[in-house]
Amino acid sequence: MRWYVIRRVAWAAVVAFVILTITFLFLEITPDQQVAQLQFQAAQSGGDPEAALDAYEQRRGLNQPLWDRYTEYVTNYVQGNWGWSDTRSEPVLDAIVASLPYSIMYSAPSIVISTVVGMGIGLYSALNQYTKTDYAATFVAFFGISIPNFWFGIMLLLIFGETLGWFPIIFQTSIADTQTFSLANLRQLFLPIVVLSTGAIAGNMRYARAEALEYVRAEFVKTARAKGATGWRMLSRHILRPTLVPLSTLLVGDLLGLLLASSLLVEVVFGIPGVGRLSYDAIINQDTDLVLGTVFIPVFISVVGNLLQDIAYTVLDPRISYGDR
């Protein structure tokens, strides 16, 4: 078991390394906007574009051999030196660390809510297949999946913020900073949490329902019934426990990915200065280092998520041996 975990961790490191390398190569072959601009400026003011380019490359260390630049780039990343954000005039890592709490404030509750509620409804649905509640739940899931998040967010803002005035329209950083665990903060986070949860609840629900259904019909559930198991024992031991195996895949990795992807939209719509917003602004302002930094966050979370998921899998399913993967 321990060896298995060590191997998985090593593998995750390799994946991260490969991702870093690929990004580096992409950066290499992408024409640098700033160079073009500098050269243009130099040419306009009568200077030598070539000299400007040299100066620029000198400053950025771009005149060194490719290999040296590559090793430096990787070392920097590993050491936490993720570059300089031109637009925010601070190190990329500082910018990310500053915005991360705002993202966590609404995404953590969303993850918890969507997992608990989504799986709860899904399992209930599976156990009461073809009843009215099951149909209702399936319909809600369909709705939740089909509805575009940004549109849903705007609609909620219009109805509950603008028309009814139940929730603030503008996210106030001061409230979030000073009274993180207050009702006021919850109020301004409420709509984003709802928006983010609906999609995730629906996804979880559908998945949990499908998985549990498979186990409700399983042969070994019949064996358990023939043994005399009923009620809660039947449900928890013989249906839920095996269902956890496939569900664990959904839980860790994919859920995080899903939330991070939709967080960009949610943060833009609700004006929350989190990582999604940071990334969005960086892209708009062509702040390359910052874009890279914010893109690496979800990438690394997925890598770690996948790692956790694999470990969860082996813990939950005895059929997977640690040796052969």
Add this chain to the structure above:
Amino acid sequence: MSDPLISVKNLHTQFHTDDGTVRAVDGIDVDVSRGETVCIVGESGSGKTVTSESITKILQMPPGDIPIGEVQFRDVESVRELADQFPKRVFDVHEDDAPGTAGTDVPPEEDRPGDEKHFVIVEERSGDRISRGYIDMVRAPDNALRKIRGGDIAHIFQNPQSALNPVYTVGWQIVEAVQLHSDDDDEAARERAIDLLDRVGIPDAAARFDDYPHEFSGGMKQRVIIAMALASNPDVLIADEPTTALDVTIQAQILDLLAEIQEDLGMAILFITHDLGVVAEIADRVVVMYAGKVMESGEVFDLFESPAHPYTRALLECLPGRGGDMVSIGGSLPSVTNPPDGCRFAPRCPHAVDDCFTGDQPPMYSVEGADQEVSCVFYGDGYDESVVQTEFAAAQNRTARTDGGRTTGRRAGTDTDESVRSDGGDR
């Protein structure tokens, strides 16, 4: 004389699906007495598995449903116990003389004693104690059945690969079965489980206690499942094709094991199979099912020696090594959603006459001089039963030759020699 331990009476099990109601079991009677082995034989789709799963209601309900019929379980101890546990749901045949059921020991079909809420039926008391009665499993609620399932009536299944829960050790699963029906603490239950594993021939049982099902071979898994079924010394073991998924040598071992255990524990076995070879080996009595109905039932020797029903004949002629030509019955099972009138076997029966296509399935007629009952019009008044007591293949042949042009809605009988000569490979 003694009552059968399990009496299935006029059982109807249906499944409600989008394509209509599937009448998987459509009014059958089966009796199982203490200590005997009863085999239900039939092709897949005949309703034999559904019958076996209706007895303790382990089939999925819904979509399954038992609108008509009774499954009587006559174990006096269980009756007493459940009568104490559910006093409001006891029906005493003699006390509450309901019109129509008064004084009858066995209630007529459709007219069961008591009403829907009564499932403990008391027929006789000696003093205060119940001395005769039964539990109607069809009406019994889950919390009453949980005691009987696994406790008095145990099941083993066709596919050992999927009948064990993959995420628990076999030890855990047997201990669960033990503890569901006893007050054993963990230590005692563990010991009992190891004994059981040992009993069913798992080598080095104590060491394998903590292994997971995937670490066992198919035959060994089936042994584990048998051990689990024996956890509380059941009166009846319902075995649904327990050897079909195993290879031949393992099959024989499992059959031997079952016979051995039966002798030790004196339990009854209700054995579901499509394999007449297995039937010949283990059965005391045989019930032949076809399309949700019983075609013929009787003592195994009588039935094999002189099969009364054309379908039974056909099945026996399909058996390899019985001399004569191999035969294929031809045609296929009738629709169970919308079964045809008359005898279910009529579309494939070479002897079918007009009476076979009208009314309901013929009643069960006793066969003279044998411990046998058969559902075929030729055993009724005004018919000569010797007509159907001829070789099925020959009859099929004859019909095909002389009768080729007639269309009475029977497709199979008119098949050409080809199907008659084929090697029965569609089993």
